[in-house]
Amino acid sequence: MTRKLVIDTDTAGDDTQALLMAALADSVDLEALTVVAGNVEFDYEVENAKYTLDMAGVADEVPVYEGSRSPLVKEFDHVDHVHGEGGLGGELFPETGIDSADGHAVDAIVAAARESPGEVTLACIGPLTNVALALRREPDLNDLLDEVWVMGGALATLGNDTPAAEFNFWVDPDAAKVVLNELDVTLVDWGLTLRQGTIGGARLDEFTEADTPYADFCAEITSHARAFSEERFGTDAATFPDTLTLACLVNPDLVEEAETYFVDVDEREGMTRGYSLIDELGITDGEPRTRVVESVDEAAFERMVGDMLVHADPERSV
Helix, strand or coil, rough: CEEEEEEEECCCCCHHHHHHHHHHEEECCCCCCEEECCCHHHHEEEEHHHHHHCCCCCCCCCEECCCCCCCCCCCCCCCCEHHHHHHHCCCCCCCCCCCCCCHHHHHHHHHHHHHHCCCCCCCCCCHHHHHHHHHHHHHCCCHCEEEEEEEEECCCCCCCCCCCCCCCHHHHHHHHHHHHHHHCEEECCCHHHHCCEEHHHHHHHHHHHCCCCCHHHHHHHHHHHHHHHHHHHHCEEEEEEEHHHHHHHCCEEEEEEEEEEEECCCCCCCCCCCCCEECCCCCCCCCEEEEEEEECCCHHHHHHHHHHHHCCCCCCCC
């Protein structure tokens, strides 16, 4: 049986590959995309989402709902320097002409959960503003959803946006705190991405040599990220946190180790904004409700990415 899926995204770079993963996988039924403020300017994010769905041949079937254009409380900065202007490498600026769906993203998330209680999985690969607002609209959201997957946080590791925080949690730490305290979440964090969700340039070049539309798209959207990685870290590579999250959702056997902990987020402004605390020793009185993915089958993940880009089938080797 296919699982019903809604993805909440701040569509740039790696988000697009996660959307492709979901759109091309037979085991999930992608019902809707909701867009949230994050990586790049909001209107670019919306167009990037539509462009990706159109590339996957599902733009007529999957509505795109526009959501929150700013975090709950705080100001934030985009990260065009990572993804390139517009979010797709700096050279690609889609104008699809596809209309957004009527209604707000928050209402779409709530409606999907209410219409199919216990059947909808929510995958959150951007800041959690829309999801926190959906919780305020529907306090029973946790019971109505089947699963909630979140890409965010930097657990016991340096962040990718500040030394303390991963970008999604830094953008809207108030929303992240609400979501982790009120929803049963499976969390894929930045530390796991660094360990097992980073693909080297040579491997990426192998994929792009296939000369397929998806491989060419991946080459386009990773070009700026690879240059950024080379300049900042001296390594030719691209990170795939959102794609890793969707791969684990699509193929649960990818997850080799996962434990449930109390995880909280520092919502205060300052140098620790967005810091994600993980109580591995159980010394706080916080309720352990966040399932943290700690290890995955890295080789299998790379095969899924390769099968998606080369054969348009991420589950080909599953």
